Amino acid sequence: MAATCEISNVFSNYFNTMYSSEDPPQAPVPSAAAPFGANDLVVTLNNQQMPLESTEKASWSGEPPQLWSKAQVLDWISYQVEKNKYDASTIDFSRCDMDGATLCNCAPEELRLVFGPLADQLHSQLWDLTSNVTDELSWIIELLEKDCVAFQETLGDPGSFDQGSPFVPEVLDDGRQPSPYYPGSYGSGTPSPGSSDVSITGTGTPQSSHSSDSGSSDVDLDPSDGKLFPSDGFLDYKKGEPKHGKRKRGRPRKLSKESRECLEGKKSKHAPRGTHLWEFIRDILIHPELNEGLMKWENRQEGIFKFLRSEAVAQLWGQKKKNNSMTYEKLSRAMRYYYKREILERVDGRRLVYKFGKNSSGWREEEISGSRS
DNA sequence: TTTTGGTTTCCTGTTT
DNA sequence: CAAACAGGAAACCAAA
Numbered sequence: 175m176a177a178t179c180e181i182s183n184v185f186s187n188y189f190n191t192m193y194s195s196e197d198p199p200q201a202p203v204p205s206a207a208a209p210f211g212a213n214d215l216v217v218t219l220n221n222q223q224m225p226l227e228s229t230e231k232a233s234w235s236g237e238p239p240q241l242w243s244k245a246q247v248l249d250w251i252s253y254q255v256e257k258n259k260y261d262a263s264t265i266d267f268s269r270c271d272m273d274g275a276t277l278c279n280c281a282p283e284e285l286r287l288v289f290g291p292l293a294d295q296l297h298s299q300l301w302d303l304t305s306n307v308t309d310e311l312s313w314i315i316e317l318l319e320k321d322c323v324a325f326q327e328t329l330g331d332p333g334s335f336d337q338g339s340p341f342v343p344e345v346l347d348d349g350r351q352p353s354p355y356y357p358g359s360y361g362s363g364t365p366s367p368g369s370s371d372v373s374i375t376g377t378g379t380p381q382s383s384h385s386s387d388s389g390s391s392d393v394d395l396d397p398s399d400g401k402l403f404p405s406d407g408f409l410d411y412k413k414g415e416p417k418h419g420k421r422k423r424g425r426p427r428k429l430s431k432e433s434r435e436c437l438e439g440k441k442s443k444h445a446p447r448g449t450h451l452w453e454f455i456r457d458i459l460i461h462p463e464l465n466e467g468l469m470k471w472e473n474r475q476e477g478i479f480k481f482l483r484s485e486a487v488a489q490l491w492g493q494k495k496k497n498n499s500m501t502y503e504k505l506s507r508a509m510r511y512y513y514k515r516e517i518l519e520r521v522d523g524r525r526l527v528y529k530f531g532k533n534s535s536g537w538r539e540e541e542i543s544g545s546r547s
Numbered sequence: 548t549t550t551t552g553g554t555t556t557c558c559t560g561t562t563t
Numbered sequence: 564c565a566a567a568c569a570g571g572a573a574a575c576c577a578a579a
Contacts, residue, residue, distance in 0.1 A: 425556040425574045450553070484567090497555080503567085508554055510569065525563070525567055 451508050452517050454491055455479075456530070456537045477530030477537055484526055 449457070458465040459479050468487050472478040481487055484502035492500025509528060512518035516531040530537050 425558095425572080495554090500555085504555060504557090506568075507556080507570085511554075523563085 449494070451491065451505070452512055452530075452534055453536070454494065455487075455509075455528075456534065458487065458490075460537060460542060472527060474539065477534070478521060479528060479530075480524075481526040481528075 455469070458469055459471060462471075468483050468490070469479055469481050472480050481502070484506075488500045488502040488505040489498075491505055492498050509518060512531070513520055516533040518534065519529040519531040521527040521529050535541060
């Protein structure tokens with residue numbers, strides 16, 4: 175039960191944050207490659223007090239603007255006004271009496287008449303929302319639904335998660351409690367905005383040659399792939415071997431009794447290449463509103479960061495790769511391979527702490543803001 | 548079809 | 564003692 179609620183919260187909050195955290199005033203955004211204005215989030219880094227509390231769901235969040243009611247439109251406008259510290263007295267609210275569809279049809283000039291200088295901001299936000307919501311939404315909803323089923327089935331079997339459920343908040347090592355929700359922002363397959371645009375604007379490092387593939391949309395959940403977390407028990411699947419024919423990637427696990435249970439018909443298809451692990455990590459880090467409790471910067475300038483909830487991050491990565499047996503141990507092995515490639519540098523003596531290396535990109539504030547202009 | 552990059556999995560040993 | 568860290572080895576898979 176707790177787990178189910180947790181994951182629901184995760185995604186609710188994911189929506190809230192993703193769809194409510196639009197462009198800050200200082201940076202309007204041509205982020206075609208940045209789904210749901212992901213880059214926007216970056217610049218709000220220091221704005222800890224978002225107008226909308228992360229735990230509070232905006233009426234309009236998670237819904238395509240075209241479907242907003244008049245009330246939702248007003249909510250959204252109020253939110254924008256507040257977020258941008260805009261002087262609401264200059265807005266003619268009587269002219270805001272429109273539903274989402276009408277709002278979306280407004281030309282920038284019309285918006286300007288009503289909203290003045292805020293209009294461009296609104297228009298750009300609206301554009302982002304309308305163009306980005308759909309795919310992500312369906313992807314995540316599908317994931318959520320399946321997760322719910324799976325988790326509900328899990329509840330009677332507390333031991334199923336040998337790593338412990340990442341959705342149960344842990345006490346952070348700094349003594350803090352993680353946010354009340356599980357910020358599963360990334361796992362939902364954020365199409366790694368930086369992996370395409372940010373990487374390119376980056377340092378022209380070696381990986382940029384293939385970052386196009388890694389940056390391609392990784393919203394790779396084929397809607398027809400209803401077997402992501404099969405309702406007949408992904409937990410069985412997670413421990414087991416895939417269906418006959420193809421073996422699960424990686425070194426074969428030793429056959430356990432759980433494995434054998436899975437021999438019948440559980441999916442084995444792995445996610446197509448998408449975001450690389452380091453990009454996944456980076457993207458969690460550069461969305462501070464979403465990753466609260468998962469990871470944090472130790473030193474943003476130097477690219478030093480720390481895992482706060484290592485197993486949760488690993489689970490999220492596993493979700494993204496459709497591999498529910500991912501653990502921090504395995505994730506960290508992949509991280510260690512990055513040392514050689516200088517995507518990461520060692521940080522000796524500090525547990526769960528890593529540092530971006532010279533072959534990484536897209537995490538520096540300059541790069542991020544640079545890619546937006 | 549083969550090669551290759553990027554993991555994933557497993558393992559043993561070491562360090563914190 | 565548990566959790567992380569290290570890094571070798573082997574396997575997998577998608578893309579080139």
